[in-house]
Amino acid sequence: MTSGIYIHIPFCVSKCNYCNFLSFTGKENIELYKNALIAEIKNSSKQITLTETIYIGGGTPTSIPLNYLTEIIGAIVSYPLAEGLEFTAEANPGTVNYEVLRTLRNAGVNRLSFGLQTTHNSLLKNLGRIHTYAEFEQNYFTARQAGFTNINVDLMYALANETADHLKRDIARIISLCPEHISAYPLTIEENTPFENLKPADDSLVLQMFDIIKNELKKAGYNHYEISNFAKDGFASKHNLAYWQRKNYLGMGLGAHSFFNGRRFSNTEDLNEYIAAFGELKKLRHTSVFIEKTDAMEEFFFLGLRVREGIALAAFLKEFGVPAYSVFGAGIKKMIDYKLLQESGGRLFLTDNGINLSNRVFTEIFTAREWPRSL
Ligand code: SF4
Structure with missing residues (x-):
């Protein structure tokens, strides 16, 4: 059984300063990519049986034209879906409005993941994020109006110039919004990004901040169900749990990874090659390793x-x-x-x-x- 499906959309409005994810800012290849991705989804039909979770991530899925996104969703939901399907889409603040969110909800998406990172505009600017905290809040309330009852908020900590007080304010603001799920990761300094020469925060500060997060979220009724993830009762991410429990999942799209019947494989990370393969699995799947x-x-x-x-x-x-x-x-x-x-x-x-x-x-x-x- 395919427990989970991951779909990668490798496009963003602009590149954040810390980001080494596989994503691009140009618009010229989006349509060709969408067509190749749908071809891959169709050609994977033999491996897709009953699906329990779908996750559309990136990149910024909500940065591509809405009709492309719904075409991609239409291709994936044509396969058998388990009752109680968890269907998540990442949605970055500043890239959504009521029409986008309502369309996603109507198409079957029932969980949203917002990349907030911090509530402080100066720190958001340092990170190279495209949104302010007020824009995030507006998008968050719009998501509720559009019918989303399961929302994750990503929080990043141990940022340059961030103090424990900044973090406490972040947590208080996020808790006041009552999201069902919160993910909290420390900033990691990656090579080949504008942050590559940044001095990482001291381990002691990282631990102190992690303690603040754990304590405050526990007081607010969140279960600390995985090292970096917190959820209200019944809202742990089924998709991520499947990764940690080594269940089968298929990744589709540029650079996507899969774990299927004891084998790990991944797609090419070369955008032109991916588009040229046009869904032909033999051409686009590069590495395939049987796990000893x-x-x-x-x-x-x-x-x-x-x-x-x-x-x-x-x-x-x-x-x-x-x-x-x-x-x-x-x-x-x-x-x-x-x-x-x-x-x-x-x-x-x-x-x-x-x-x-x-x-x-x-x-x-x-x-x-x-x-x-x-x-
Ligand atoms: S929005 Fe996400 S994927 Fe896109 S550049 Fe920023 S961190 Fe990277």
Whole structure:
């Protein structure tokens, strides 16, 4: 079964200063890209069965002409969709209005993800975002009017010139809007972006800010269900959970990644090549790797521990035929001794402190692993 479908729209109004995502600002290729993407969606029919989640991301999906977006949505919703489908579209503030949002809602999109990042206009400007906080608020209320009852807001922290007080103000403003879901990621400095020479925030400040986010959102009734994600009851992102639970998903569009029947593959990142392939899967899918059992075991841990409820030890045994402790036992025990990991009810999960130091936990567990001879 195809659990999830991801559709990539690689166009933006302008490029943000921190962004190394696969996205372009020119308009000239949008129509050709849309046609090639729809051809890929049609040619993937053999792999698309019952779909539980769809996610249209980018780039900025709402930066392309609305009729193109609805054509793309029309192609994807022609496949069998599970009851309770979660259908998310990313929508950047400054690129939507009532008509756009109502059209998306009517086309079947039932979850919106707004890239806000910060509520401070000076910091938004530093980031190279195209919108102000007031524009975001207006778009947010319009989305409610258009019928969206499941909205995510992206928050970015540890920005240049950002203080803890800035962040507290961000969180208070976002909470006052009552979005169902909030994602919070620290700024990462990427090569080949205008920010590449920026000094990253001190680790201690990043941790302090992460603590503020966790505490304030907990007080406001959000469940911290994954390292960087918070949701009201019943609103955890099904699409992202499927990634972390290693369910099948198909990515379509430029550079999109897939995980399907134990194999990971990705599409070309060359826009001209993608357009020329015109949906011919053999031409546009570049890398295809079968995940070896040892890598799959590590993925099971690395992805599963990101989620607060952690991993079921019985599920590991069922999938790999060996107990998790026989492979990662030394690291698990050490991390339990350090109170970074906890075992309860047949599950292993990160403690509050373990969440702060998750990279260390993963390193310790994987460094001390012992592959069984029978693998
Ligand atoms: S809107 Fe998103 S994808 Fe587009 S440039 Fe900004 S960060 Fe990158």
